[in-house]
Amino acid sequence: MILPNKYLLLKDSLIGISPIILDIIEKKEMGVEEVWDIFKKKYNSKVPTYNKFLYTLDFMYITGMINFDSKGRIFNENIKS
Secondary structure (H helix, E strand, O other): OOOOOOOOOHHHOHHHHHHHHHHHHOOOOEOHHHHHHHHHHHOOOOOOOHHHHHHHHHHHHHOOOEEEOOOOOEEEOOOOO
16 A cells, blocks of 8 residues: 555555645645645546545655644645755
8 A cells, every 4th residue: 555566556555645745835824624625636537535535644744754733734845944
């Protein structure tokens, strides 16, 4: 599920979904619902489930790609100044 394999395409793996979310967040701080709404519109093929979206956010938080502020808004950890 994290990495693609012969049964799971890159675009459907957590590593493949992460750059799409980072592209949405950019330099902004956004709520989870905001990111999900934009993600559904931006995702080209079949949209993953909300659970998979949340797993991807968990994966991104654990690996240090994103962080949450005190209000629960998501921001790109590598760009936040």
